[in-house]
Amino acid sequence: MNIGFFDSGMGGITVLADALNFFNSQNFIYYADTKNVPYGIKKKAKVKKYIFDSVDFLVDKKIDGLVVACNTATSIAINDLRKRYAFPIIGMEPAVKPAVEKNNKKGKNKKVLVLATELTLKERKFNNLVKKLNSRDIVESLPLSKLVTYVEDKMFEEKKIFKYLKKKFKNIDFKEFSTVVLGCTHFIFYLNYFKKFLPDDIKIIDGNIGTIKHLKNILFNKGFSLNEDNKKNNINFYSSKKSDKDYKKFIFLLNYYNQNIRRNIKCL
Numbered sequence: 001m002n003i004g005f006f007d008s009g010m011g012g013i014t015v016l017a018d019a020l021n022f023f024n025s026q027n028f029i030y031y032a033d034t035k036n037v038p039y040g041i042k043k044k045a046k047v048k049k050y051i052f053d054s055v056d057f058l059v060d061k062k063i064d065g066l067v068v069a070c071n072t073a074t075s076i077a078i079n080d081l082r083k084r085y086a087f088p089i090i091g092m093e094p095a096v097k098p099a100v101e102k103n104n105k106k107g108k109n110k111k112v113l114v115l116a117t118e119l120t121l122k123e124r125k126f127n128n129l130v131k132k133l134n135s136r137d138i139v140e141s142l143p144l145s146k147l148v149t150y151v152e153d154k155m156f157e158e159k160k161i162f163k164y165l166k167k168k169f170k171n172i173d174f175k176e177f178s179t180v181v182l183g184c185t186h187f188i189f190y191l192n193y194f195k196k197f198l199p200d201d202i203k204i205i206d207g208n209i210g211t212i213k214h215l216k217n218i219l220f221n222k223g224f225s226l227n228e229d230n231k232k233n234n235i236n237f238y239s240s241k242k243s244d245k246d247y248k249k250f251i252f253l254l255n256y257y258n259q260n261i262r263r264n265i266k267c268l
């Protein structure tokens with residue numbers, strides 16, 4: 001099957017890498033809108049146009065399904081995308097539901113901190129989700145937009161990342177929180193830094209595994225089986241800048257993720 005992956009830039013690699021680790025014999029086509037990244041600090045109408053242009057590009061590549069590996073794009077365009085295209089479309093949203101459930105199970109009157117882009121946090125989709133879960137009193141949020149640019153710049157200097165986190169978290173008392181949600185696919189590149197920076201008892205969760213599970217169910221419904229013919233996955237990469245530099249960056253970040261972050265999800 002031809003499975004399209006789309007993100008504003010390189011953040012969706014964290015989802016793709018988890019998918020590559022789980023599937024075999026599939027054809028993955030990744031599209032990064034490198035001309036327009038970051039989305040999260042731009043106007044919604046502009047970003048919506050970027051998303052449709054990007055998905056149209058993937059449609060030309062004859063995809064059978066699409067993973068919108070971007071919380072920001074999902075929050076502003078998933079409904080319109082589903083109206084426009086007939087193939088299955090899997091979106092991503094900050095993993096607030098599992099975070100709130102985990103938090104409430106612990107029963108210690110603690111809170112959940114959602115980290116995402118400005119646009120995701122401003123959007124109706126996120127706010128409706130929090131409302132639906134009756135969790136307005138226990139969910140707080142904070143945009144960490146700069147981390148998107150850091151990933152795009154391949155910036156993994158611990159000192160610089162910690163300095164930024166320290167500044168952004170200066171008014172947060174982590175004693176009040178049980179869980180942190182990484183609600184932007186770019187942020188997952190810094191999972192190890194978050195683990196090191198945050199107090200040990202803070203749970204850190206993201207939506208990648210849930211997304212892979214969802215993709216698996218959709219593929220199974222289409223009659224695909226995991227050990228189809230046990231061939232290696234094939235990956236094609238495209239970007240709106242169409243530059244060789246983008247391809248090199250994609251390979252660098254995919255390797256970085258596989259070497260430092262990749263989770264074992266064979267048991268899904």
Ligand code: DGL
Nearest residue numbers: 008011039040071072185
């Ligand atoms: N990776 C994207 C997300 O999950 C957004 C990055 C951006 O601001 O472009 O929200």
